[in-house]
Amino acid sequence: MPMLQVSIWRGREQGGYVDYEVPRHASQTVLDVVTHVQRHLEPSLAYRFACRVGMCGSCAMSVNGVARWTCRTHVADVAVGDRLQVAPLANLPVVKDLVTDMREFFDKWARAKGTFQSRRTRDDDFARVPPSSPARKLADAGIECIGCGVCYASCDVVAWRPDFLGPAALNRAWTLVNDERDIAQHERLRAVAGDAGCHACHTQGSCVERCPKHLAPAAAIAGLKRVTARAAMRGKL
């Protein structure tokens, strides 16, 4: 049976790669490989997954140096010869082995005012938002984010500027900026403007390149730059 040589990160911030030999199969995913190692070779290996079908976003890891969903990545597409390297996502603290601490990532969503705020109550009628309205279309373009952290791990600005809110949080903010029901627009624009916000982005586009959902956080950030500039020039920021 053909074998795959897999190097997997073991440890925390300090640690090293350990090599394992895993049998290759047709249509095998990287998550299958990691699962094989944990079930048969290294029971103490820590990793995170849930749905296995690209819906939950919890199995993102760095595969051969590139952040990916391991459940939707075929070994045949990424293995170099018979070798594969699997590491925890970059730009996040490592809890153990392949598991990262996502707290800072999601705290930044909160810092970017990524929470929907409405004036309506359950007693009010539904808001009617035409799906064809320009703002709704802009919101729709970014709304499918499932918070996997692939863009955040791929962003060089996050790497050199740890306080940068990052592509996912800013993308979330942009969907709410375009939500006509939301009432926290002023606070949100203030939260996303400046050195730690949209103005730190250099539009390198790794987030767009790597997003497994094919979203464009860089375009969302460009939108935030336009809207914050408009507000600032009117003295409303």
Add this chain to the structure above:
Amino acid sequence: MTMTMDGATQARRWYRQRISAMVLALCVLVHLVTIIYAVRSGLTAEALLARTRGNIAFAAFYAVFVLACAVHVPVGLARIGEEWLGLRARAADAAANVFALVIVVMGATAVYAMVHG
């Protein structure tokens, strides 16, 4: 790196840089066409100066060009100073503003020389 600049300032800077970039795109195009025309037609320095002396349109165009540079360049330079040279925001701003002043002085001198020299 320190967080020193408020969002509104950043947003206004971005706007100024964007608008000046639009002006520069046009200016650079006109400038390049002018250069290519002047070189290809084999005009001497004397002949060129004969055309630009007292030419208010020339002066106005290049004055706008210089001003657009002076607005556009320091915004980016301050960023580079912060990110690549590790300067504090204030120091980076100061250095960028000095550079902008140099652009204005050198540019104004060149425009003056072209029209009145």
